[in-house]
Amino acid sequence: MDINKLKKQWQDLSTAVEGIDYSVSGHDYNVSLERDKVRDFAALMLEEGFYLVDLMAVHVTPAIEVVYQFAHFEARCRVLARAFVDDNSEMPTISDIYQGANWHERETRDFHGVVFVDHPYLYPLILAEEDVDLKPLLKDEANLKDVDAVRRKPPEPAPEPKPEVKPEVKPEAKPEAAKSQEQS
Amino acid sequence: MKSYFSTLFTGAWSLILGLKVTIKALFSPIVTCQYPREKMEVTPNYRGHIDLVKFADTGAHKCISCGSCMRDCPSDCIVVEGEKREGVKGKVLTIFTLDFTKCSLCGACVEVCPTKALDYCNDYELAGFTREEFYFDLLKRVEERE
């Protein structure tokens, strides 16, 4: 696994590749994808020997965000890939590339109502059959946040005004993160 | 042909080894505890449901009805109420109940208590026929206790 080459390939497929400090967030890279590049990205990851750790959805505005987590068997490289669903809550499936995504996608369909196009058997997995439209993990209006509200904030130079937030909880300055933001 | 016989003999030998283990166990003493007749000693650190502690020097509990435990409980199973009374400093505890059917025995209430008025009880033989049997009135329990 050549990480520099991989990064270049990721950049070709994605809108942004962001390196993150593992000790703060527990993963190494953050890749933002367009919806139609998800399948290409998954195929690339499988080819490079990554396994699918997890697939989940986060309900934010403007659209539900689907997060794919990959890791590698040989070296520590934990990658989060994220993409927004379209207006019909649709998303291309990757269950023919990563068969393990099959159940994760069914579960995401249960909980968030994300429809994975071309999924072989998009049938309720965890929820009962009659709860197919329940979508329990969707936020209601009052709790729904914008996507920027749940993104990591770049460290601010000014001291935090609120006293109860500890100063040490803030993520430290990360040169990589700053660099990639410039790129994007 | 050679493997035909060697598998037979290694297989048979492994079966004999197994028989040796079980026959030895057959003549070994038993290790189980015949529960209703003999009881094992339960460690004093066992975390049963919570109880108000009765302090020997004052003969009373030390709850100041601040409600920290109620707020910190992940399962919302504690209800604490106190009232102001004439001539008494602070609040007097009037209600302290625990809905043990919801309790997950995490210990958050015991740790958060500012006066160390709560402790785990050691009672593990809890069984009942109705839910109501597990709505404990801890205030009553502490008053009835020796």
Add this chain to the structure above:
Amino acid sequence: MAMDVEILEDPKHHRYVLNMGPQHPSTHGVLRVLLELEGEYAMELLPVLGYGHRCHEKIAEHKPVKSFMPNTARMDYLGALIYNHGYAQLLERAAGIEVPERVEYIRVITSELNRIQSHLLWYGAYLLDLGAFTPIMYAFDDREHILDILEDVTGSRLTYCYFRVGGVSKDIDDKFVTSTRAFVKRLRSRFPMYEDLVNGNVILQNRLNDVGELTPHTCARYGITGPLLRGTGVAYDMRRAEPYSIYSQFDFEIPTGTKGDCMASFMVRFHELEQSLRIIEQALDGLPEGPIMTPKVPKKLKIPAGDYNSSVEAPRGELSYYLVSDGSDVPYRLKVRTPSYSNLSVVPEMCQGMLLSDVVSAMGALDLVIPEIDR
């Protein structure tokens, strides 16, 4: 029933449907598997989940982050401390809390005891699946010692809620150290007995060899981790691959197999018992003095906005918590990646064309804990 659309009785092909579970003795809980059989061969399998779903992820979105700790233990009742560990680590990582060294040692010792306990239960229950009744009692005999040790320090026997953000709830004492050392010695002395009674047994060997073979590529496609993956020869263990806590300080091996069949993962798990004992011994030797709680954990723990991940090695594979925070003390989204979920998803492919008896032994080798799958 509409759920059975894919698997239907087909008299023309002499196929018929067998409904295994949710009360079948070898599905270990409320798992239901629909099997399409031809003779005794399973041609198609369809696991049906959700009988034990308790909405843990939804609950997490409704209460302060610290209050979710007891729930983690309920997801995998056999690896409760390891689930605690992952969650405590997640919050510590997210809030930037340093943990005292003694706490890390205590966490490692108790987590490894928990892992041994889980493996011993699996060992017995798996043999029960294969029709041997006695080993489960021997394994429980050993397991009971661990439960006693852990009960003495944590206060409970199964669903421990022992770890706290920034520490543990109770310090260990000399009694814990001596009884743990005694247990390590005892379990070591029992290995030859297990070896004779079970591991070398020709019937067991025949039942497990070449059954349910996996390849590293299959594991990558399905996200299979843990002993099953190590059985295929990939030495991937979160304790080594992404060393959390103080695991990097200990000298232990990662047992691996070669063929990736049930026997390989069986032996991997068995050898892991020994490796866990080694870690415990080293941790007991190096146990430092010190506080058991970080003093500066705020009462209302606010997680800075962003997403955080924490992965630990649970007895069944990789456990990941993924937390999305909006800056408040309540998680915006908490996703738990449980190992059994991904491990079970391979069953339709792995068990295709197997005998019914082999389906039982292959599913037993996955070491399923259903509440962990359903969450």
Add this chain to the structure above:
Amino acid sequence: MEIFYSLLPELIRIVIAAICGAVIVFGNALVMGYAERKLAGHIMFRPGPMEVGPHGIYQLVIDGLKLMGKQLVIPKNADTPLFMLAPLIAFAPVFVPLLVIPFSDKIQGFDLDVGLLLILAFASINVLAILIGGWSSNNKYSLFGAIRSVAQNVAYEIPMLISLLAIIFMTNTFSLKEIAAAQSPVWFVVIQPLAFLIYIVAMVAETNRAPFDLPEAESELTAGFHTEYSGMSFSLFVLGEYANMFIVCSVATVFFLGGDSGIPLPYFEYTGIIWFLLKVYLLMFFLIWIRWTYPRTRFDQLMNFCWKYLIPFSLVNLLITVVMVKLL
């Protein structure tokens, strides 16, 4: 009338023998049920039944009463007549083989010339019962158990018969009494150790005991052929199973362990039964012992073992025996 009087002693003998058979069947089930639980318990470091009576010795009586008191549940789509018939077929034939077993010199129902054939004929009816029970339950698990049982029993009857045939060639008789008597200096287990081993393995498989308990295989087939049975109809299957164990162990005793021979006791023609029962229960202990030691075999391996090992070995053994008998 004269014919009647001449037959009367014989009739009385039949009645007494049948009563004794019933006592043996039920007594054996009580003893074995208790022994199995106790031994299983102690093998697992636990005491077994302890509650009813001293060391739980009345446990089996209570269990019997409980089973009698239970409702007989007949599944909705079951074939009711066959469903009710199957336990009877499993239970009824076990009395007949008991009539010809020579417990001692004088304690024997009949000494038939074809005693062995009678035993084997009636013992194999058990398979039919399992098949009927599994089929009529209208349950897929039961059906599996039944099918497995038939295949297994048919396969294992071959090595069982051939290994016994070696003894028949040596003694030239089918009469059990004469076979037992033929081993007065040396038991046949010494002369025919291979036949003995083959017989023991086949015997375990014939009685559907672990590690060959595939028809019941509770971790795969929940309870196999008796999944749907409850109450007395279930206990008839169990009684039949224990009685079958007793019969095959008795045959092993007669053929290989010298029948009632042993250290002479006073009134040996009667007291020989002590030695006989001792040997039988030692074999039964062995059956229990291996049941609580081994995992279950897989079906194809079970059949492989029979066809690849037991049948060739028993044939070779028979051949050698025949040659030796001819030469000596």
